[in-house]
Amino acid sequence: MVPLATLPALITFQFPATFTVAGAVVRWETLAGALAVVAALVVAAVVARQTPVDLAFPADAPSPDPEIRGENRLRADDLLYIAIASLPGAVAGGRLGYALIHLDYYTANPGALFDVTRGGLELSLGVVGGTLTAAVVAMLLGVPLGRWLHALTVPLAVLLVLLKVAMLLGGSGQGQPTDLSLATRYLGPGPWGSLAPEIPSWPSQAMEALAIVLAGALAWFYMAVGVFRRRNGAAFFLMVGLWAVARAVVATTWRDPAVLGSLSAAQLLAIALAVGCALAVIGFAAAAAAERPGGAPGPEGAAGPAA
Numbered sequence: 001m002v003p004l005a006t007l008p009a010l011i012t013f014q015f016p017a018t019f020t021v022a023g024a025v026v027r028w029e030t031l032a033g034a035l036a037v038v039a040a041l042v043v044a045a046v047v048a049r050q051t052p053v054d055l056a057f058p059a060d061a062p063s064p065d066p067e068i069r070g071e072n073r074l075r076a077d078d079l080l081y082i083a084i085a086s087l088p089g090a091v092a093g094g095r096l097g098y099a100l101i102h103l104d105y106y107t108a109n110p111g112a113l114f115d116v117t118r119g120g121l122e123l124s125l126g127v128v129g130g131t132l133t134a135a136v137v138a139m140l141l142g143v144p145l146g147r148w149l150h151a152l153t154v155p156l157a158v159l160l161v162l163l164k165v166a167m168l169l170g171g172s173g174q175g176q177p178t179d180l181s182l183a184t185r186y187l188g189p190g191p192w193g194s195l196a197p198e199i200p201s202w203p204s205q206a207m208e209a210l211a212i213v214l215a216g217a218l219a220w221f222y223m224a225v226g227v228f229r230r231r232n233g234a235a236f237f238l239m240v241g242l243w244a245v246a247r248a249v250v251a252t253t254w255r256d257p258a259v260l261g262s263l264s265a266a267q268l269l270a271i272a273l274a275v276g277c278a279l280a281v282i283g284f285a286a287a288a289a290a291e292r293p294g295g296a297p298g299p300e301g302a303a304g305p306a307a
Helices: 028-049 076-101 103-108 110-114 123-141 145-151 153-170 204-224 234-253 265-291
Strands: 011-013 018-021 024-027 184-186 258-260
Touching: 024 028, 028 076, 028 145, 028 153, 076 103, 076 123, 076 265, 103 110, 123 145, 123 153, 123 234, 123 265, 145 153, 145 234, 153 204, 153 234, 204 234, 234 265, 258 265
Parallel strands: 011 184
Antiparallel strands: 018 024
16 A cells, blocks of 8 residues: 555645744744735725615715714724724634534643643634624624624635635645545645644645635625625625535544544534524524515515515
């Protein structure tokens, strides 16, 4: 039998995992992750400027509310508060998710949960936690939460895609070994983010990035054709739900052990997130139907008024 390490891979990464700036060693994955956050914020700011608060007036018109100064659009300073507010929730949720995936270890070593130098973050609950804390601050600010969720749909997809690209650059999130031609491996100087990086493996992080692109593109398409004219956040939950479904599928290539049947803990978290998002979208649709006299479909069709 030919060792997997000697099999050809479609993509072989031979660059070093780190570089040095002013004497400090920096991982390419860390730099790419920081740039991902900046890129997502820029996209969010652009989208916010095009999102009206009062849908009866264009975004560049003066605000019809005398208590609101400026134009009828989401404010950039509110975006800054919301973005900062999402950080503690994302870290806490991500850490909790990571602990659930490695439950045996953290049950035996509960103090390690608060040691951020050991272990990592889980993305599904990271998104949930970040959304919750951002939503709380948005409500405290008195800003339209539904409008913000709608506006952050595409920026969140951009962030998730670029974070997965950052993982690809750092060798993190490699899947199970495979002899398929789409396998990737890392031969450059480490340290890389996965064990045995030289063995050709499923490029799980790249596969999930592609799945997020498709989920974001589908949500954007529905937004563009007017399905989500209410801009109440339904598009956000649709995109996150589609990503969660894709994540559960891609996770079949991960190295995580099964905890329930053939499902890993990460898959169970992704499925739970997908179910929650589906219920949210259904709730939006039911609320919209209840607002229409007799529950009859509106001129946009059954899906249009739901969001």
